[in-house]
Amino acid sequence: MSHAIPPEKETGRTAQHTVVTGGAGFVGSHLCRTLIESGESVTCVDNLSTGRLKNIADLRENSRFTFLEADIVEPFQVAGDVDCVLHLACPASPVDYFGMPVATLRAGGHGTFHTLELAREKQARFVITSTSEVYGNPLEHPQREEYWGNVNPVGPRACYDESKRFSEAMTMAFRQEYQVDAAIARLFNSYGPDMRGDDGRVVPTFIKQALAGEPLPVMGDGSQTRSLCYVEDTVQGILALARSGETGPVNIGNPQEITVRELAEHVLELTGSTSSVSFVEAHPDDPQRRRPDIAKARRVLGWEPRVPLADGLKRTIASFAEEA
Structure with a gap:
């Protein structure tokens, strides 16, 4: 099954026009590039608070790519017809949302409202990338879309967790009241080239430290898992x-589960680093187990992950090594 959005549409236009908020960020920039390669026109919207122009540098000379520097917490306009709005704009790493809790909440509240209003105005398909963090520190394992979660609404991670939970509620409200063609994707931990080495997430942190010959900081005893x-x-x-035509929510992630300590050892092996592992205090409310149930994605989308962890880590390590 092909996953690319078809370039032709009944309107007769030669290519679809997709708006990607947060398009200069990690996942957003990869999404923009894939859409351009499939023949789409793309408008990338980003305020560059966490996104980077270097992530989209290769796209900016393409006539089908437009970069709009704007903060979605304020109303913004996109010229012309729009077929699809993909809403990714939100600080997504602990370093970012711990440092910008109010901006994170506003991205989920005001930002999601304005982005949904754009989709409503343009009569466009809307997809928000929510997160596995809506499940909190889960009491159900693996996590199914029907699980309501175990979230601390006043803890230090609440700015991100509740921002996304509110975004989901806003999305469903627009679908119900205004018939916006909206859907929710719940992303589990993603990794790959173009991650910032300083963003605090486990894969770039381990790779950066291993390549520098410095200790890899494993939180707690390292028994917590990630997928x-x-x-x-x-x-x-x-x-x-x-x-x-699905509404979701739909889990998008890899059901292969690995402990953080095993991941550290894996990175050390793949980099050939002589770095040690250093155990540090865990963040408050750090989820202890994380693994998606992707039965729904397989059934309704015909989708499942293809890239094995070892291959993905090798590609990511190579990317970091080139930048070092």
């Missing part, structure tokens, strides 16, 4: 949902 999905697979999952 890591290579960005190429994540993008294909988002596009599969965008081109479907």
Whole structure:
């Protein structure tokens, strides 16, 4: 099954026009590139608070790519017809949302409202990338879309967790009241090239430290688990949902579960680093287990991840090594 959004539409236009908010960020930039390569026109909207122009540098000379520097917490306009709005704009790493809690909440509230209003105005398909963090520190394992979660609404992670939970509620409200063609993708941990080495997420942190010969900081005793999905697979999952008629929420992630300590050892082996592992205090409310149930994505989207962890890590390590 092809996951690319078809370039032709009944309007007769030669290519679809997709708006990607947060398009200069990690997942967003990969999404923009995939859409351009499939023949789409793309408007990338980003305020560059966490996104980077270097992530989209290769796209800016393409006539089908437009970069709009704008903050979605304020109303914004996109010229012309729009077929699809993919809403990714929100600080997504602990370093960012711990440092910008109010901006994170506003991205989920005001930002999602304005982006949905754009989709409503343009009569466009709308997909928001929510997160596995809506499940909190889960009491159900693996996590199914029907699970309501175990979230601390006043803890230090609440700015991100509740921002996304509110975004989901806003999306469903627009679908119910205004009949916006909207859907929710719940992304589990994604990794790959173009991640910032300083964003605080586990894969770039481990790779950066290993390449520098410095200790890898493992939080707690390292027994907590993560399920890591290579960005190429994540993008294909988002596009599969965008081109479907599904509402969601739909989990997009890799069900292969690994402990953080095992991941550290894996990175050390793949980099050939002599770095040690250093155990540090865990963040408050750090989820202890994380693994998606992707039965729904397989059933309704025909999607599942393809890139094995070892291959994805090798590609990511190579990317970091080139930048070092």
